[in-house]
Amino acid sequence: MAPAPNPDLRNQRSHRAILDAALELAARDGYAKVTVEAIAAAAGVGKQTIYRWWPSKAAVILEALNDRTGPFSGVPDTGDIAADIAVAAQGVIEALGTGLGTIWRGLVADAQGDPRLAESLLNDFMEPRNKAWQDRLDKAVAAGELRADVPTRTMVELLFGPIYYRLLLGTDPLDPDNTTTRVDYLLNGLRPH
Amino acid sequence: MAPAPNPDLRNQRSHRAILDAALELAARDGYAKVTVEAIAAAAGVGKQTIYRWWPSKAAVILEALNDRTGPFSGVPDTGDIAADIAVAAQGVIEALGTGLGTIWRGLVADAQGDPRLAESLLNDFMEPRNKAWQDRLDKAVAAGELRADVPTRTMVELLFGPIYYRLLLGTDPLDPDNTTTRVDYLLNGLRPH
Amino acid sequence: MAPAPNPDLRNQRSHRAILDAALELAARDGYAKVTVEAIAAAAGVGKQTIYRWWPSKAAVILEALNDRTGPFSGVPDTGDIAADIAVAAQGVIEALGTGLGTIWRGLVADAQGDPRLAESLLNDFMEPRNKAWQDRLDKAVAAGELRADVPTRTMVELLFGPIYYRLLLGTDPLDPDNTTTRVDYLLNGLRPH
Amino acid sequence: MAPAPNPDLRNQRSHRAILDAALELAARDGYAKVTVEAIAAAAGVGKQTIYRWWPSKAAVILEALNDRTGPFSGVPDTGDIAADIAVAAQGVIEALGTGLGTIWRGLVADAQGDPRLAESLLNDFMEPRNKAWQDRLDKAVAAGELRADVPTRTMVELLFGPIYYRLLLGTDPLDPDNTTTRVDYLLNGLRPH
DNA sequence: TCGTAACCGAGACGGTACGTCACGTCTTCTG
DNA sequence: CAGAAGACGTGACGTACCGTCTCGGTTACGA
Secondary structure: OOOOOOHHHOOHHHHHHHHHHHHHHHHHHOHHHOOHHHHHHHHOOOHHHHHHHOOOHHHHHHHHHHHHHOOOOOOOOOOOHHHHHHHHHHHHHHHHHOHHHHHHHHHHHHHOOOHHHHHHHHHHHHHHHHHHHHHHHHHHHHOOOOOOOOOHHHHHHHHHHHHHHHHHHOOOOOOHHHHHHHHHHHHHOOOOO | OOOOOOHHHOOHHHHHHHHHHHHHHHHHHOHHHOOHHHHHHHHOOOHHHHHHHOOOHHHHHHHHHHHHHOOOOOOOOOOOHHHHHHHHHHHHHHHHHOHHHHHHHHHHHHHOOOHHHHHHHHHHHHHHHHHHHHHHHHHHHHOOOOOOOOOHHHHHHHHHHHHHHHHHHOOOOOOHHHHHHHHHHHHHOOOOO | OOOOOOHHHOOHHHHHHHHHHHHHHHHHHOHHHOOHHHHHHHHOOOHHHHHHHOOOHHHHHHHHHHHHHOOOOOOOOOOOHHHHHHHHHHHHHHHHHOHHHHHHHHHHHHHOOOHHHHHHHHHHHHHHHHHHHHHHHHHHHHOOOOOOOOOHHHHHHHHHHHHHHHHHHOOOOOOHHHHHHHHHHHHHOOOOO | OOOOOOHHHOOHHHHHHHHHHHHHHHHHHOHHHOOHHHHHHHHOOOHHHHHHHOOOHHHHHHHHHHHHHOOOOOOOOOOOHHHHHHHHHHHHHHHHHOHHHHHHHHHHHHHOOOHHHHHHHHHHHHHHHHHHHHHHHHHHHHOOOOOOOOOHHHHHHHHHHHHHHHHHHOOOOOOHHHHHHHHHHHHHOOOOO
């Protein structure tokens, strides 16, 4: 049988130190240069202590990222769905433009070859945000601001997918200023009126 | 300074063998499991011969992928822009659903920590395809099928970005069948008429 | 600074296996053909484990040689210095005539381009033997068997230097039988009486 | 059949340039750091041109060394054999104390794992010198300065072997000043009179 | 209150792949 | 058409991290 360590016995001080060290190293040296050994050393912790609780450096950093960005809350709701989306898109662009964006990109990168990480990344990071937006969009649909025949899950993808895509591929720099225009394109469509 | 070997002296047989071996290994074992040593061995080539001409395994595989998918050509042009986009989207989804998609994802992953690779991936792989689509969309604009006030570069991103995004994040499986619907959403917008 | 691993934590089983493998490979394939990788493989050990404790293959083999020939003891002392030297010279010739001689020659060879190894070879291998002989010769001087005005360190060199020299240069095959004669030349001098 | 290049066709200019470059590089960077590629580059010559005429870098450097130190001549002959030996020993010590000594040591090192080189080193470099000394000692024997019952070949070994030995092992620094004393030890023997 | 069992730090271990170096051979182009 | 230039297959180098595995030392719970 697996030893199955008891999470209650987890040393709080170590846990914190690991998450803090992981995030600081990732921000300082770049995601790819972080190693489990370096995290352990920086946290003043044995390597085994990390492997006891996480399967990989990516898992540590994902939890650290989640821990830092905190429980996601902020879907704006002013009643004007277009404005709310634009503001939120600006927020995403700004957040991902910092070191956190680089870390997120590193996690996505590792997830390409690690299905378990991909699942965690989805469940623990992306989905809560998507879910909150689906709810906001549902409300907008109910208010008659958006088409009722488009699944809101699809809407979220169409609205935010291009931003994440550009961040990963780096086609062009992300500019928070023209989000309003882009939202207009999506809401009103690309056909002439 | 680097000695910068003369490309004219490159051995054609080795060059081919390397590209073929790289692609076959990547398809068989998965991008992440490929190593430069394995490529060299499979190609019957010295490791140094690879490092002489490419900076990394990713660069080899990128060239191999480009070499295999050949000179990009296929933007459909039936006169119906919506149908053309839908067909193309299906094509992308089908192409990336195979082993080639996994390879492409691996390249994007490596590019997150390797700016030079990111640049190559953009210039050598993505941009030619984007460019071809911009031309097709320009034509559609001229034909009055699309809004003239939206940069076609942006259109390409809005149309295909979500597909690539979903491929990388794996939010939901990609389904080639509903591309028509999705194109409709984008062309007509998410607002009620 | 180097991390300087703690020798107390050295794994005894690995240590032994490395020394044994090193000596066996050197004896079987010849000193020059031994590689660190081969030692590691033969010892069932990671290459890094060798590099953790020794700076080079030569250092491993030197320790292995020292370990095998054991703590040097045997300076004969029958009271007849001429006979004792002759016997010892025979011993040296016989010992170095075997595979061990080839190994020793390899170490001397490497030491020509590696001052640290040269120092180790001197301190750990040659000097203990020289020292023991100096003591024996001191006793002979006290007994009036040898000149008191010649430093015994120099004597050791004059007595054994030519043997080692011939081994290295291979001028003529070493013959254990005529050691007595050669000792006579050295003790009584090359001038006619 | 072996191609067996005709030595007459050997390009004189290249030959010279190779020998000169080899010796200069060896003197400047140390024997061990010299590579065939570096010699070729420094001589403005293709690598193949070196391999056509010599089997290894050691062979090149041996010929270069021989070429530089020129045809050996200098055995002093004043009629006083003790003085002549002392002067010659000083000469050896001085010569080998310079960069040439380092080169010679490198050659001896390589010869330990290369029987063909060992043979060349002996035949082309050591033996001529030994031979000349044997002749000088034969004369001294005839003059009654040295014992007639000791082979002069052995004498040469006893006289010079310890010097070469010390140079290779580096037991103590070589001092040209006390050669007279050392010759005295050897000629008069280590026993009290 | 005191075992005793788990967690902890430290870091050595067997591995895998890295990117570099030099070898000795082979090929191409040029003077 | 000889030879410089240098690409080639080969193989070992020494390094970096991986994820696992001892080691004592230190909690912290239950008898």
